[in-house]
Amino acid sequence: MDVKVKTGMDGLGPWLERADAMGEIKRITAEVDPDLEMSTIAYMVGREIGSPALLFENIKGHPGQRALFNMMGSSYNRISLAIREEPGKQGIEFVELLKEKMKRRLPPAIVDAKDALVNQNIETGDDVDITKFPAPKMWPRDGGRYIGTADALITKDPLSGRINLGTYRNMIKSRNEVGYYVSPGKDALLDRERWWQQGKPAPVAAVYGLDPLLFTVAATSVPKDVSEYDFFGGINGAPIEVFESDVTGLLLPANAEIIVEGYAHPNKEFTEGPFGEFTGYYARPEDSAPYIEISTVRYKDDPILTCALMADWPANECGLFWAMTRAAKIWEDLDSLGVPGIRGVWSPPEAAGWGMTVVSIEQRFPGHAAQVMALAAQCVGGAYFSKYIVVVDHDVDPTQLSEVVWAMVTRSRPSQSIDILRETWSTYLDPSLNPPEIRPWGSKCLINACMEFRYIKEFSPRTKLSKPVYQRVGERWGQLGFKGEPPKVKVFEEDEPSLAEEDGVEPGAPM
Numbered sequence: 001m002d003v004k005v006k007t008g009m010d011g012l013g014p015w016l017e018r019a020d021a022m023g024e025i026k027r028i029t030a031e032v033d034p035d036l037e038m039s040t041i042a043y044m045v046g047r048e049i050g051s052p053a054l055l056f057e058n059i060k061g062h063p064g065q066r067a068l069f070n071m072m073g074s075s076y077n078r079i080s081l082a083i084r085e086e087p088g089k090q091g092i093e094f095v096e097l098l099k100e101k102m103k104r105r106l107p108p109a110i111v112d113a114k115d116a117l118v119n120q121n122i123e124t125g126d127d128v129d130i131t132k133f134p135a136p137k138m139w140p141r142d143g144g145r146y147i148g149t150a151d152a153l154i155t156k157d158p159l160s161g162r163i164n165l166g167t168y169r170n171m172i173k174s175r176n177e178v179g180y181y182v183s184p185g186k187d188a189l190l191d192r193e194r195w196w197q198q199g200k201p202a203p204v205a206a207v208y209g210l211d212p213l214l215f216t217v218a219a220t221s222v223p224k225d226v227s228e229y230d231f232f233g234g235i236n237g238a239p240i241e242v243f244e245s246d247v248t249g250l251l252l253p254a255n256a257e258i259i260v261e262g263y264a265h266p267n268k269e270f271t272e273g274p275f276g277e278f279t280g281y282y283a284r285p286e287d288s289a290p291y292i293e294i295s296t297v298r299y300k301d302d303p304i305l306t307c308a309l310m311a312d313w314p315a316n317e318c319g320l321f322w323a324m325t326r327a328a329k330i331w332e333d334l335d336s337l338g339v340p341g342i343r344g345v346w347s348p349p350e351a352a353g354w355g356m357t358v359v360s361i362e363q364r365f366p367g368h369a370a371q372v373m374a375l376a377a378q379c380v381g382g383a384y385f386s387k388y389i390v391v392v393d394h395d396v397d398p399t400q401l402s403e404v405v406w407a408m409v410t411r412s413r414p415s416q417s418i419d420i421l422r423e424t425w426s427t428y429l430d431p432s433l434n435p436p437e438i439r440p441w442g443s444k445c446l447i448n449a450c451m452e453f454r455y456i457k458e459f460s461p462r463t464k465l466s467k468p469v470y471q472r473v474g475e476r477w478g479q480l481g482f483k484g485e486p487p488k489v490k491v492f493e494e495d496e497p498s499l500a501e502e503d504g505v506e507p508g509a510p511m
């Protein structure tokens with residue numbers, strides 16, 4: 001097909017160029033086997049925080065094809081580029097910035113299909129062969145090759161027309177069939193069921209090489225009636241370019257690397273999995289899953305397949321970016337509910353990205369901490385999978401697990417401070433839910449690790465440094481015989497916060 005190439009502002013290319021210029025991309029030109037070898041290298045490199053993205057350029061059995069692993073990994077630099085920011089921010093500052101960006105929504109811009117980069121190559125019918133792409137087998141006990149990991153599955157709600165993007169694992173079934181596993185409650189499943197209820201096959205597309213921002217929004221829980229395309233536009237600051245497919249009618253990203261498209265039929269399933277998951281386990285035994293009968297494959301010239309290894313932290317590619325967007329979305333949810341006093345939200349990447357939420361607050365009124373932990377546990381951004389929700393005071397840095405644990409053991413009383421929520425939204429992928437028949441129902445532990453508000457005035461004062469003395473010592477740090485910068489300290493005696501704000505309530509005052 002003769003394509004008039006329009007240079008996409010979005011897509012993997014512009015990001016890759018910038019990350020490359022920053023020295024964040026490591027090219028591997030030696031021959032590597034897609035069968036366990038790419039993933040083993042990714043795991044080994046991923047053990048180091050901040051390790052580079054890996055572009056495999058010489059893949060056994062797939063001459064001329066390329067695969068990108070550890071796209072964002074545990075690197076703030078590459079995640080910053082993905083959200084269209086200069087590197088520099090991390091921790092709570094980063095989450096707060098992303099939260100503000102998430103508040104904006106911009107619908108996609110529809111471009112002509114012939115201008116779409118991804119339409120440089122279009123294959124249909126007997127020409128469809130997805131096995132030519134270098135899909136990896138990630139873990140020794142995986143049930144097959146997973147072409148879709150750092151991907152976005154595109155579906156549509158037949159009633160509202162809302163286009164959904166979600167990241168789902170896609171295992172190759174054959175040259176023109178690919179499975180997709182969806183946990184209960186996810187939008188791709190709800191969309192599929194609506195088509196099937198109407199007795200129609202469900203239109204599905206899957207993007208296998210994509211802008212890391214598209215991957216990010218596809219992997220984040222956003223409201224079910226809002227398209228992830230709108231979130232992309234908001235964070236990007238400009239709409240994503242899409243075209244309307246003449247095959248399924250779905251809106252597809254114009255600047256994607258690879259897109260497959262077709263229909264999933266009711267009652268057509270195959271044995272999918274097992275798959276080494278984000279929890280660090282082969283969590284769901286092999287079971288049946290629907291698949292897409294692929295009628296059309298589109299790809300850019302020299303496409304790059306994006307892949308995400310799922311593993312224990314820090315080699316878990318669902319670690320840092322997932323934690324950042326999840327924390328930002330929870331914070332945005334709390335803001336939109338009008339909950340005051342939120343100083344920071346964190347989702348420790350160590351906790352399989354989604355296992356734990358920490359919120360730091362400035363306590364303002366009786367019941368404030370309990371309100372925050374209940375809402376953080378069940379809001380749109382926070383409800384899925386998470387097991388431990390901890391609320392801490394604002395003198396505790398939620399990004400520092402050592403400080404969080406210290407607050408838990410010094411400020412919470414297990415007999416008073418812990419609530420359990422039962423029968424919550426979880427997944428077949430949680431290895432702790434046994435016997436497996438109880439899946440996908442989970443439970444959540446809410447821990448109030450704040451100083452008890454009722455006694456906050458009498459609460460044993462925390463030992464804090466005197467600021468003038470700290471500064472004096474800092475100035476003499478070298479003279480005292482120490483090397484380097486003096487350690488940073490954030491909490492001082494002088495900074496004792498005012499507990500009664502204008503619109504707050506005096507602690508202990510009757511309501």
Ligand SMILES: Cc1cc2nc3c(=O)[nH]c(=O)nc-3n(C[C@H](O)[C@H](O)[C@H](O)COP(=O)(O)O)c2cc1C
Binds near residue numbers: 185218222
């Ligand atoms: C690399 C990666 C792989 C994922 N694989 C799956 C999967 O196979 N099944 C699933 O239900 N969720 C999976 N998820 C989580 C979903 O992408 C996530 O819950 C998303 O918010 C779903 O969006 P949706 O409900 O809008 O479709 C994965 C996430 C990542 C980052």
Ligand SMILES: [Mn+2]
Binds near residue numbers: 164
């Ligand atoms: Mn969705």
